[in-house]
Amino acid sequence: MGRFDSGVSHGTRHTYANILIGRGESLVYVKEQMGHSSIKVTVDTYGQLIPGANKSPADRLDSILAQPDASQAQAKQNGVATDDRNPVSTLVELRGFEPLTS
Secondary structure, three states: OOOOOOOOOHHHHHHHHHHHHHOOOOHHHHHHHHOOOOHHHHHHHHHHHOOOOOOOHHHHHHHHHOOHHHHHHHHHHOOOOOEOOEHHHHHOOOOOOOOOOO
16 A cells, blocks of 8 residues: 555544554554654554553553562573562662672
């Protein structure tokens, strides 16, 4: 499909963008098809249509913390130091700009 003509009705354009996103097309492609000036316009307009986009980061964190043993095992496997008493420590690597101190 070629770029969608901006002369058609708003509803038709919106439906076309919905179909593209529903088919799994990238937002960059949708941006090009809609003729938006920036990806921000596309995300602000259609971002809520992306499957899973409305799942909050807190929900994702809850699912990670619900299985701390698996997270800790994976962290140890990746060479990240963990604190078995604190599952959140598996989410944060003990590396950075400052040397570790005890």
